[in-house]
Amino acid sequence: MSGPANDPGRLPTVTGQVEDWTRLQIDCVRRWHDEPIANPHSGWLAWVCQQHAFNFQLWHEEDVARNPNVTDARIAQVKRSIDRLNQQRNDWIEKLDDAITESIHQSGVAVSEDAPINTETPGSAIDRLSIMSLRLYHYAEHLQRKDVDAEHRTKVETRWLLCQVQHADLSASLQTLMDDLFAGRKRHKTYRQMKMYNDPSLNPEMTG
Template sequence: MTTLPPVSTLTQLQIDCVEKWHNEPISNPYSGFEELVCRQHEFNYRLWHEEDIARSPEATDERIAGVKRSIDKLNQARNDMIEKIDDAITELLAAAGVGDTSALPINTETSGSAIDRLSIMSLRLYHYAEQRDREDATDEHRQKVDQRVALCQVQHADLSNSLQTLLDDLFAGRKQHKTYRQMKMYNDPSLNPEIYRAKG
């Protein structure tokens, strides 16, 4: 892993994968940093569709319970991948010769978290377009969804530009980079009282 692709490459990867995975089995043909982004994106893709199932009025209590456990595992893996992406950026910064930046300003979110948000936004854009283009959609429905698509596109562009600026600042030594550990408690049997009490 020697280079960091531009944000436009990463967002296109996310957009392309969402469309491809709806039509063929999930795959990850990438390498290096892009492979990590695709892997993280896959967890968001799976989460999106599990959450759809959980909200179905036809889902049984047993089905919802199974989906909830799946969502917890996927969400843990998703957050683990955000950390891996940020760790990879740390390695790339070191390889690029960026020195100690601990005295410099730091962003309110990490690059990995922004990549995660862009992943979710690519899913939102795909599914909004899917709902807009439904054969049974009314003109009023299409107009409402079109407005939301337009807003999502603006937000996607804004976040993409902000992330690119952040990455440029990091590699120029103008900002500090850290990996923030998610430290989720709900899946840890030693920290979730509903788990460790049940084992007692």
């Protein structure tokens, strides 16, 4: 994937509202199903797009992994791809949170030491919204199918509508959290996920 987000050396300033970020995710899902993955954005939106791209690729590799007709060799290849993409996805959650930390600092926000910490970081919420945009797209695809019965269509529509509610709820909650962070009402930290499975020094199966 080419784009400005491939240069992660400088932390971007957080810009826009949550609805801008979720609109980007939804638009990219639609476009990337018809076009190659690309990141035409700059700054903070480029970083949101980059993290989203790893989820997009991960979603479709996991579909392949569950195909009972693929060969064992293909499954092994896909499993390695899934591990790599999942690591990148998680790395970029941390990068998003690091950028938020820097933006809060640059904004001169005074945060009390006893201000509460949210149970989920904004980066993790952005990741969840990314996955939700993929889920909404693929449920909507199923609603367009002509080869399914009414029971299947009802099940899909029920889930699609629930996903819309959950997406709206999470978007609103994230916006509240961002407002609280930049007003100093809550403290923000980047929580390192410290995955072990891709580290040869920590995974004994990789040191042979």
